[in-house]
Amino acid sequence: MSQPCKGKATRRKLLRGVISAAATVVAAEVGTVLKGVTTERRASAEERFSTDNEVLRMQQDLERALRKPVEQRQWVMVIDTRKCIGCNACVVACIAENRLPPGVSYRTVPEVEVGEYPAVRRVFMPTNCQQCDNPPCMKAAPPGAISKRPDGIVVVDYTKFRTRKAFEAAAKACPYTALYFDDGKYWTQGTPRLQAYETRPHVEYGQRWTRMEGQLPIGAGRKCHFCLQRLEVGMLPACVTTCIGRAMYFGDISDKRSLVADLLRRNPHMQVNANLGTRPRVYYIAEDVKKNCQVCHG
Numbered sequence: 001m002s003q004p005c006k007g008k009a010t011r012r013k014l015l016r017g018v019i020s021a022a023a024t025v026v027a028a029e030v031g032t033v034l035k036g037v038t039t040e041r042r043a044s045a046e047e048r049f050s051t052d053n054e055v056l057r058m059q060q061d062l063e064r065a066l067r068k069p070v071e072q073r074q075w076v077m078v079i080d081t082r083k084c085i086g087c088n089a090c091v092v093a094c095i096a097e098n099r100l101p102p103g104v105s106y107r108t109v110p111e112v113e114v115g116e117y118p119a120v121r122r123v124f125m126p127t128n129c130q131q132c133d134n135p136p137c138m139k140a141a142p143p144g145a146i147s148k149r150p151d152g153i154v155v156v157d158y159t160k161f162r163t164r165k166a167f168e169a170a171a172k173a174c175p176y177t178a179l180y181f182d183d184g185k186y187w188t189q190g191t192p193r194l195q196a197y198e199t200r201p202h203v204e205y206g207q208r209w210t211r212m213e214g215q216l217p218i219g220a221g222r223k224c225h226f227c228l229q230r231l232e233v234g235m236l237p238a239c240v241t242t243c244i245g246r247a248m249y250f251g252d253i254s255d256k257r258s259l260v261a262d263l264l265r266r267n268p269h270m271q272v273n274a275n276l277g278t279r280p281r282v283y284y285i286a287e288d289v290k291k292n293c294q295v296c297h298g
């Protein structure tokens with residue numbers, strides 16, 4: 001029987017060792033590359049989420065805020081007047097969401113003049129209830145008709161805010177013209193029949209309402225509530241998700257990671273009529289902010 005060649009056996013062993021080592025290196029390299037690809041993919045997804053898509057980021061902020069006790073969420077709205085194009089899409093969304101009749105508008109988009117001659121220009125300034133931390137409307141309204149929630153939203157109790165006299169006292173106290181009286185009009189009034197969208201039930205303040213004659217909220221004072229009914233089910237306010245110019249932002253100011261906190265850190269901003277001590281929760285980002293606002297930050 002011939003003996004195996006010692007040299008050949010050693011070469012084979014060496015070759016096996018080299019192949020095995022090479023395989024290990026290749027596997028490690030592949031692992032590193034794959035790991036790199038995964039990390040890169042994850043990083044870019046996170047980046048997309050946190051920077052490119054502001055609505056998704058606000059949605060994430062909202063979900064994070066809703067996991068906290070209500071008193072630890074501090075809702076604010078930030079409006080970037082540089083981006084508003086005055087299209088009124090937010091107004092229409094608000095009307096549809098809250099079944100608002102003619103003459104009731106939780107939200108308006110006035111055009112205002114800013115600057116000094118000759119550098120004068122006009123900007124759109126969307127506005128709604130400022131959810132003041134010191135709300136004069138609350139003091140002027142009947143007890144319990146208007147109240148402040150721990151998360152900052154100023155809410156109305158339709159059952160207590162229902163005479164024109166009570167409404168007029170609160171409306172007069174509000175420096176932002178944010179209160180409206182629902183006197184029972186319909187958009188399709190005078191046509192052969194009211195369209196279903198006017199009387200379809202809707203939710204506000206955790207209750208279903210049907211805007212039919214003799215039923216609330218007809219005959220009550222009404223105002224913006226940051227779409228509380230949507231927040232409670234994890235949705236951003238209708239004006240924010242509808243905004244075509246991406247001028248509307250919403251979130252929890254007590255959360256330093258939130259987009260609203262980030263925007264206010266990075267941009268000069270103002271609050272309207274804040275010199276009156278109302279402590280509004282709506283912030284405006286605007287060019288020339290220092291020249292034109294009554295109370296500026298940044």
Ligand code: SF4
Pocket residue numbers: 128129130131132135136137138154173174175176177178179223278
């Ligand atoms: S904006 Fe007017 S209605 Fe809204 S909380 Fe302030 S005072 Fe009240």
Ligand code: SF4
Pocket residue numbers: 083084085086087088089090091109124126242243244245246247248
């Ligand atoms: S939808 Fe946006 S861009 Fe259009 S008016 Fe409203 S805030 Fe301005």
